Amino acid sequence: MTNDRVFNFSAGPSVMPESVLERAAREMMNYNGSGMSVMEMSHRSKIYQGIFDETKVKLKAALSVPDTHEILFLQGGATLQFAQIPMNLICGKAADYAVTGNFAGKAAREAEKYGTVNVIYDSTSTGHDRIPAQSELKFSENPEYFYYCANNTVYGTEWQYTPHAPCPVVCDMSSDILSRSVDVSKYGMIYAGAQKNMAPAGLTVVIINKSLAGRELAYTPEIMSYKTMIEKDSMLNTPPCWCIYMLGLMLDWLEANGGVEGMAELRKERSAIVYDVLDNSSLFIPHAQRASRSEMNVTFRTLSAELDAEFVKGAASRGLVNLKGHKLTGGLRASLYNAMPIEGAIKLAEYMKEFEVSHV
Amino acid sequence: MTNDRVFNFSAGPSVMPESVLERAAREMMNYNGSGMSVMEMSHRSKIYQGIFDETKVKLKAALSVPDTHEILFLQGGATLQFAQIPMNLICGKAADYAVTGNFAGKAAREAEKYGTVNVIYDSTSTGHDRIPAQSELKFSENPEYFYYCANNTVYGTEWQYTPHAPCPVVCDMSSDILSRSVDVSKYGMIYAGAQKNMAPAGLTVVIINKSLAGRELAYTPEIMSYKTMIEKDSMLNTPPCWCIYMLGLMLDWLEANGGVEGMAELRKERSAIVYDVLDNSSLFIPHAQRASRSEMNVTFRTLSAELDAEFVKGAASRGLVNLKGHKLTGGLRASLYNAMPIEGAIKLAEYMKEFEVSHV
Numbered sequence: 150m151t152n153d154r155v156f157n158f159s160a161g162p163s164v165m166p167e168s169v170l171e172r173a174a175r176e177m178m179n180y181n182g183s184g185m186s187v188m189e190m191s192h193r194s195k196i197y198q199g200i201f202d203e204t205k206v207k208l209k210a211a212l213s214v215p216d217t218h219e220i221l222f223l224q225g226g227a228t229l230q231f232a233q234i235p236m237n238l239i240c241g242k243a244a245d246y247a248v249t250g251n252f253a254g255k256a257a258r259e260a261e262k263y264g265t266v267n268v269i270y271d272s273t274s275t276g277h278d279r280i281p282a283q284s285e286l287k288f289s290e291n292p293e294y295f296y297y298c299a300n301n302t303v304y305g306t307e308w309q310y311t312p313h314a315p316c317p318v319v320c321d322m323s324s325d326i327l328s329r330s331v332d333v334s335k336y337g338m339i340y341a342g343a344q345k346n347m348a349p350a351g352l353t354v355v356i357i358n359k360s361l362a363g364r365e366l367a368y369t370p371e372i373m374s375y376k377t378m379i380e381k382d383s384m385l386n387t388p389p390c391w392c393i394y395m396l397g398l399m400l401d402w403l404e405a406n407g408g409v410e411g412m413a414e415l416r417k418e419r420s421a422i423v424y425d426v427l428d429n430s431s432l433f434i435p436h437a438q439r440a441s442r443s444e445m446n447v448t449f450r451t452l453s454a455e456l457d458a459e460f461v462k463g464a465a466s467r468g469l470v471n472l473k474g475h476k477l478t479g480g481l482r483a484s485l486y487n488a489m490p491i492e493g494a495i496k497l498a499e500y501m502k503e504f505e506v507s508h509v
Numbered sequence: 510m511t512n513d514r515v516f517n518f519s520a521g522p523s524v525m526p527e528s529v530l531e532r533a534a535r536e537m538m539n540y541n542g543s544g545m546s547v548m549e550m551s552h553r554s555k556i557y558q559g560i561f562d563e564t565k566v567k568l569k570a571a572l573s574v575p576d577t578h579e580i581l582f583l584q585g586g587a588t589l590q591f592a593q594i595p596m597n598l599i600c601g602k603a604a605d606y607a608v609t610g611n612f613a614g615k616a617a618r619e620a621e622k623y624g625t626v627n628v629i630y631d632s633t634s635t636g637h638d639r640i641p642a643q644s645e646l647k648f649s650e651n652p653e654y655f656y657y658c659a660n661n662t663v664y665g666t667e668w669q670y671t672p673h674a675p676c677p678v679v680c681d682m683s684s685d686i687l688s689r690s691v692d693v694s695k696y697g698m699i700y701a702g703a704q705k706n707m708a709p710a711g712l713t714v715v716i717i718n719k720s721l722a723g724r725e726l727a728y729t730p731e732i733m734s735y736k737t738m739i740e741k742d743s744m745l746n747t748p749p750c751w752c753i754y755m756l757g758l759m760l761d762w763l764e765a766n767g768g769v770e771g772m773a774e775l776r777k778e779r780s781a782i783v784y785d786v787l788d789n790s791s792l793f794i795p796h797a798q799r800a801s802r803s804e805m806n807v808t809f810r811t812l813s814a815e816l817d818a819e820f821v822k823g824a825a826s827r828g829l830v831n832l833k834g835h836k837l838t839g840g841l842r843a844s845l846y847n848a849m850p851i852e853g854a855i856k857l858a859e860y861m862k863e864f865e866v867s868h869v
Contacts, residue, residue, distance in 0.1 A: 155544030184515030232730030370592030
């Protein structure tokens with residue numbers, strides 16, 4: 150990390166690798182001899198089509214996406230998917246949702262506009278501090294799909310397994326995609342807002358089993374039909390070209406750093422550094438139950454909101470920024486996405502220990 | 510234009526000012542002492558909120574948006590608006606559409622999912638070569654709104670007036686917004702995909718009279734409700750942060766170059782240089798009727814597709830790129846958006862004249 154840059158623990162949009170940003174700056178005025186910026190390129194031009202196609206190929210390779218599944222580059226974030234998923238998949242019938250956090254809850258409420266929503270697991274009563282075991286998932290009679298959110302940024306919990314279901318599994322992987330290997334074939338659909346581990350905000354990646362497409366409700370906007378977007382290779386209209394280009398740069402960086410396996414090692418190492426401080430602290434209180442802990446977002450607090458605020462302020466003065474918890478929970482949160490250097494976790498741990506010494 | 514850059518006549522995404530790109534590159538690693546790129550900023554951070562707010566203020570000033578209207582920064586492009594507009598405004602009843610080109614036609618077809626669409630003007634039979642006079646617009650009994658597209662990129666025609674209607678006027682201004690002054694108070698809603706005169710692809714600007722919001726159909730996705738987005742100041746979820754930042758840079762450039770009045774002079778000057786060649790040519794045939802000509806997109810052709818292709822190829826070898834016409838029309842098209850230097854129009858005119866001399 151160069152001297153004038155901070156360690157950015159934001160939950161998203163979030164830190165990107167310096168080398169990726171440097172490359173984007175370098176290619177800004179003239180991409181690869183084209184005489185123009187990627188931001189100026191017609192999405193129908195040969196040169197941009199090349200960027201688009203290569204990015205798809207790289208993502209397919211990084212996540213080992215099988216040929217049964219199609220990768221789509223969409224817009225609107227997870228929030229549009231909350232509606233788009235039931236519009237396309239619920240067929241006016243029912244779907245099962247596991248509500249393990251804020252965004253899964255929003256998804257379930259939005260889906261009620263389009264069919265029957267069965268919330269088959271809800272951790273609200275314990276402050277979303279845990280992930281259910283497979284045995285706790287009691288599916289309904291004939292769900293069209295089962296929906297869950299792999300990693301809960303607000304509460305700092307993460308599914309450690311891919312749930313089995315008697316129907317296609319749909320997963321919001323916004324905040325831990327590309328951080329570990331997943332067996333994509335086990336999913337009907339995976340989607341992710343790009344602004345944590347993939348690219349700047351404004352791109353939504355959907356990976357869908359093609360056999361699920363084509364059952365959308367009659368009033369589904371054309372651009373929200375997965376079938377149409379599969380047929381048009383995400384180019385029914387102008388895609389978010391710059392974000393897709395940035396995803397390509399991120400995937401080059403990912404590959405150079407060991408791919409998703411490399412990222413899985415790094416996330417374990419980074420989060421262990423911070424959890425280790427929490428587990429040996431008499432000041433800091435971790436939020437998530439141990440077995441449900443996220444390796445992407447570490448949530449904790451001190452005994453008072455005043456002390457939390459002092460911690461955030463002191464951290465910022467050392468270049469450790471965005472450690473304030475989500476407004477729903479208060480407290481503190483350290484988001485440790487793919488691009489967070491180990492050094493950032495070490496500096497944070499050091500500061501936590503110093504803060505504890507001077508405040509107990 | 511520096512030596513290694515081309516003149517980019519793409520219909521969109523399209524040319525941006527060099528100084529804007531240079532500034533974006535310069536601010537890439539560390540925006541304004543924040544220690545991070547704008548792409549890494551939490552949309553809820555004070556620094557990003559500042560960028561967002563300032564951009565809105567600048568756009569409000571540039572277009573003299575009255576306080577009756579709200580500016581929204583959305584995603585999904587015009588194509589999502591084709592559905593979002595009727596979902597919010599048609600109330601299951603009827604709306605009037607003027608189909609003067611490809612995208613207005615798409616908008617009308619999409620709206621049929623949500624109510625009754627009266628196509629009250631259609632220039633299909635003459636290859637969309639003209640814009641109707643006010644007197645040709647025969648409105649239906651009780652339309653909820655009247656929809657038109659101000660500038661038709663594919664056919665090179667442009668409305669030279671704001672139509673009067675017995676209902677709110679909704680206008681797709683994607684390809685000529687910020688190129689001339691408009692009286693926003695005359696519109697119920699103006700919207701524009703950003704990728705021509707405003708910012709990179711991935712941002713849709715909506716300017717809506719607040720009194721029109723809140724009548725959306727029951728199944729409208731939350732993120733597609735104008736009312737919700739007005740209440741949330743476009744931040745129900747993560748907005749396309751980078752594109753909004755780039756819009757801010759573009760608006761600084763716009764102001765430094767005379768604002769929309771300055772742009773209006775430039776567009777007249779640029780397009781006159783090219784139309785003048787067309788009007789004195791025995792080789793090139795302009796597509797649009799004279800009174801309906803667009804100052805943003807000049808559409809023309811030679812007598813054969815082979816010669817058109819030769820023209821495009823020869824132009825590219827001189828650094829004049831993306832002059833091929835839309836696939837629906839064939840032929841040739843020069844898009845002359847705000848950021849196209851006068852020099853680009855001059856070089857194009859010179860080449861056209863040379864090409865004519867060597868081919869008649």
